[in-house]
Amino acid sequence: MDGWVWVLLGVVLGALAAGAVGRLLHAARVASVETERDLLRERVLDLETSLAEDMETAALLAPLKDALVRVEQHVGVLERDRVEQFGSLRSLLGRVEAETQGLGRxxxxxxxxxxxxxxxxxxxxxxxxxxxxxxxxxxxxxxxxxxxxxxxxxxxxxxxxxxxxxxxxxxxxxxxxxxxxxxxxxxxxxxxxxxxxxxxxxxxxxxxxxxxxxxxxxxxxxxxxxxxxxxxxxxxxxxxxxxxxxxxxxxxxxxxxxxxxGPGALLALLRTVAFTWQQDALSSSARELLDLGRELHARLATLGGHTAKLGRSLQGSVEAYNAMVGALESRVLVTARRMHELEVVTDDLAVLEPVRTGPRPLTAQELIDAVTTDDARPELDLGLDEPAPRRDVG
Incomplete structure (x- = not known):
């Protein structure tokens, strides 16, 4: 009986020990799982942080990427143009070389x-x-x-x-x-x-x-x-x-x-000769112009004398007209008005006005000097220095 007790006690103790060991193993496994969980969580956080930084970096590098693409395209265009230009330059140099050889020949x-x-x-x-x-x-x-x-x-x-x-x-x-x-x-x-x-x-x-x-x-x-x-x-x-x-x-x-x-010096010499010809032509033209001026001055003097004579004639005509108007007004029209007063006639006679404007006197000194040399100089003392007096006859 005691043996079974001890066996049962051993079994119980073994079970308790096995349970304790199982709990210890479970606790160790739980602790390991929790540790692995924490590590995985930290790893996930790190990965998320790294992914966010990568996305930010990619966002920052996106314009640079576009610029690099444009630069690459531009470099391609430049390379194509460079190849074309080198081809054109090679052709041009070939023509220049051929022309140089022809020029040398x-x-x-x-x-x-x-x-x-x-x-x-x-x-x-x-x-x-x-x-x-x-x-x-x-x-x-x-x-x-x-x-x-x-x-x-x-x-x-x-x-x-x-x-x-x-x-x-x-x-x-x-x-x-x-x-x-x-x-x-x-x-x-x-x-x-x-x-x-x-x-x-x-x-x-x-x-x-x-x-x-x-x-x-x-x-x-x-x-x-x-x-x-x-x-x-x-x-x-x-x-x-x-x-x-x-x-x-x-x-x-x-x-x-x-x-x-040489050609340059001779050209300068001939241009000097041509300028001398121009000056000679100008001198000839100046002499001809001087002769024309003198002739024009003489003709102006003659025209001044004719103008003065015409002015005197006009002045005499005005004076004669005014005298006739005065005589008509004082001698003839008085009798005619008397006939109108006696009612012999009924129509009024027109009123005659004397001419109150005379010819303008000469004022240019050149024309006055030309007139003073004329034979009719005594007849010019009619007020050439001042306007002629206006005569109101009647």
């Missing part, structure tokens, strides 16, 4: 043509004519071409152009200038020392040409002009290269009565 051909003396002379004459036309001058009016003359050495000379100056004067222009060495110096693959040597030879050739022009003495064949000749160099670069090689070339040419000019 044309320049080489022109340089080769200018080595001929006849072509070089024709080109100089063409350049000279262009400058003359640009200055406003007309052929056979302001200048003559290829005019022949005989110099002091009994030698026939024929300058390219003779420019006419006011007063019957003339200015001689020669357009033949050497340029072979200058053209040789323009080669691209030429060393600097050889180019400098060619430019010095170009200056020497121009100096020799100046001496030859001075020896022709054009001014002796055209004596109505200044004692000098204008040497026209068709290119300012040619003249500048020669002067750079020989700085004293200008002074030595002037000492030999030769003036070296």
């Amino acid at each position: 044309a320049t080489s051909s022109l340089a080769g043509s200018l080595r001929s003396s006849s072509v070089r002379g024709a080109w100089g004459e063409v350049q000279l004519r262009r400058v003359l036309e640009a200055s406003g001058m007309l052929a056979r009016c302001d200048f003559d071409e290829q005019v022949s003359g005989v110099s002091a050495h009994e030698r026939r000379v024929r300058p390219d152009v003779v420019v006419r100056l006011p007063g019957g004067k003339s200015l001689v222009v020669d357009a033949k200038a050497p340029m072979t060495h200058f053209l040789d110096a323009q080669a691209d693959d030429l060393p600097d020392d050889e180019r400098a040597a060619l430019l010095r030879r170009h200056a020497d050739g121009l100096a020799s040409h100046v001496t030859a022009l001075s020896g022709k003495e054009y001014w002796s064949a055209f004596r109505d002009g200044p004692e000098l000749v204008v040497c026209f160099v068709p290119s300012d670069a040619m003249l500048a290269a020669a002067l750079a090689a020989q700085p004293s070339l200008h002074e030595r040419a002037l000492a030999q009565r030769v003036v070296l000019v």
